[in-house]
Amino acid sequence: MTDPILKIEHVSYTYPEAEEPALRDVTLEIARGSFVAVLGHNGSGKSTLAKTFNGILIPTEGRVLVEGMDTADEDRLLDIRRTVGMVFQNPDNQIVASVVEDDVAFAPENLGVAPKEIRQRVDDALRAVGMYDFRLHAPHLLSGGQKQRVAIAGVLAMRPACIVLDEPTAMLDPIGRREVLATVEELRRERGMTVVLITHHMSECVDADRVIVMNGGRVALDGSPKAVFSQVETMRAEGLAVPETTELIYGLRQGGFDLPLDALSVDECADAIAAIFKKD
Amino acid sequence: MLKDITLGQYFPGNTVIHRLDPRTKLLGLICYIVALFLAKSYYSYALMALVLVTLSVLSRIRPKTLLSGLKPLIFIVIFTGVINLFYGSGEPLVQFWIFKITANGIRTAVFMVLRIMLLVCGTFLLTYTTSPLQLTDGLEKLLAPLKVIRFPVHELAMMMSIALRFIPTLIEETDKIMSAQRARGASFDTGKLTERAKALVPLLVPLFVSAFRRADELATAMECRCYHAGIGRTRMKELHFAARDVVALALCAVLIAAVSVLRHYGL
Incomplete structure (x- = not known):
């Protein structure tokens, strides 16, 4: 992992007036151009972790480095925020203007970009x-999925190297979810952007390069989706469901069938099961 | 009921009026209001009405749409008219009990009603033909000199544009909360006035709570998009005065002059 875009070093965070820390000694590196999914149930610290990535929250202990810039350094705050764009759960509460293109122009306007260049960035x-x-x-006349895509465009107009999405599909219907995930996938594939997707939907993590499972403010599991999801017992202990395919194979294995636990996608799973029948 | 609110509504278009610089339109509205208060005769009010009709024809805003803005104000218009009707001095035309109606009173009442109607329609014409963003941009630019005395011009403009942006969102939310309360047996449009007012409490409390939560999330999202007040901020769509703006402002000056002359000659 050479030159990670994000370095999280021994980060702890306690909300003001809270007794328990929301993050406890988290150390992570996010590789440039990777797709990282962060999983965890409510209160696991996953959203808090995301908010430390661009200096919305400053760690009480430890530090976060964005391309080498410390998020506690107020002089670099704008550079940090334009490097790590952030999209939140509720699209309604992220849109500032009454016309789509004016909203997308908001971030470059704040950065003092020249009008012609703003136009270009907005269209792009x-x-x-x-x-x-x-x-x-x-x-306000767009669908949820469309609004969330506008919110993503609003962040893209800053030309960030990394985009962090904090449960971007939680308030969307299945169609909206698909739209948003397809958009994220395209950004990663065609623009080589680093994507950090915070979610509690297992299915959204299947295509990730790496899955980080958070629990109680700590990193509970960290690895490739196959490695993480095949630890069915640990996942259950963390209060998380595994993908349906894993669930099925896990059940079949317990019934005595010899199946690989890392057959994550529906096709892989079907092939593995078909192979067993062919053997007989 | 809530869907009727036309405040801040904008009808996109590409007419001369739409293309005018928002600063011109704001100044134009001020001129129109000044002229309206200078007007003292049927002739000058006819002139003001003619100006409004011309503008609405030019901007292709139908008179019906323009007049619909008056609907929520009908009560105030009638009330003002009736009050002024009885407050005239001079020979009474009709008299009963302590009330008397004079020719002077009728005249004042007609003028007052006309004035309010023209004022409201003129203002609505501005918001109908100017996008909220243009409007707040124009206001920010016009008020810019006040920055010298540390008046938060940018913040004011930003607040206005966000407020306008959230009107439909909050209306939608109010509808949702009302439906939820109705589903649990609440009633908003029956009972005595005091009962109806009381029924609004369980509506307003969740609405306020949610508005504060929204404000908090919006502030975070704005910070994430590098918002740091107006310092060094550029705009995608810059405002430019064109020849038509000069012409429009000249016409505004002519209007004020014309009304002043009519007033001088007592017409």
């Missing part, structure tokens, strides 16, 4: 999320 960002045709629409 809207095309990247497939919302260019809606650029003159009013955001």
Whole structure:
């Protein structure tokens, strides 16, 4: 892992007036261009962790480095925030303007980018999320998935190297979820962006390069999706469900079938089961 | 009921009026209001009405749409008219009990009603033809000199544009909360006035709580998008005065002059 984009070093965080820390001694490195999924149930510290990535929360102990910049350094705050873009759960509460394109222009305007360049960035960002045709629409008339894509475009207009999505699909219907995930996938594949996806949907983690499971403010599991999900007992102990495919194979294994636990995708799972029948 | 609110509504278009610089339109509205208060005769009110009709034709805003803005104000308009009707001095035309209606009173009442209606329609014409963002941009630019005395011009403009952005969201939310309360047997449109007012409490409390939560999340999202007040901020769409703006402002000056002349000659 050479030159990680994010370095989290022994980070602990306690909310003001809270007794228990929300993060306890977390150390992580996020590799440039990787797709990392952070899993955990409510109160596991996953959202708190995300908020330390761009200096919204400053760790009470330890430090976070964004391309070598310490998030506690207020002079570099704008550089840090334009490097790590963040998208939140509720699209309604992220959109500031009454017209889609004006909203996407908000971040570059704050950064003092020249008007012509802003226009270019806005058009580019809207095309990247497939919302260019809606650029003159009013955001409150769009569907949830469309609004969330506008929110993503608003972050893309900063030209960040890394995008952190904090449960971006939690308030969306299945169609909206699919739209948003497809957009994220495209950003990663076509633009080589580093993506950190915070979620509690197992299925959204299957395509990740790496899955980090948080519990009680600590990193409970960390590894490839196959490695993480095959630890079915540990996942259950963390109060998390494993993907349905893993669940099925786990059950079959307990019934005496010899199946690989790391067959994550539906195809892999079907092939593995078919192979058993062929043997007989 | 809530969907009727037309405040801050904008009808996109590409007419001359739409293309005017928002600063011109704001100054134009101020001129119109000044002229309206200078007007003292049927002739000058006819002129003001003619100006409004011309503008609405130019901006292709239908008169019906323009007048619909008056709906929530009908009570105030009628009330003002009736009050002024009885407060005239001079020979009474009709008299009963302690009330008397004079020719002077009728005149004042008609003028007051006309004035309110023209004022409201003129203002609505501005918001109908100017996008909220343009409007707040224009306001920010016009008020810029006040920065010298440390008046938070940028913050004010930002607050206005966010408030306008959230009107539909909060209306939607109010509808949702009302439905939820109705589902549990609450009633908002029956009973005495005091009962109805009381029924609003369980509506307003969750609405406020949610508005504060939204504000908090919005502030975080804005910080994440590098918002740091107005320092060094640029705009994607910059405002430019064009020839048509000069013409429009000249016409505004002519209007004020015309009304002043009519007033001088007592017409």
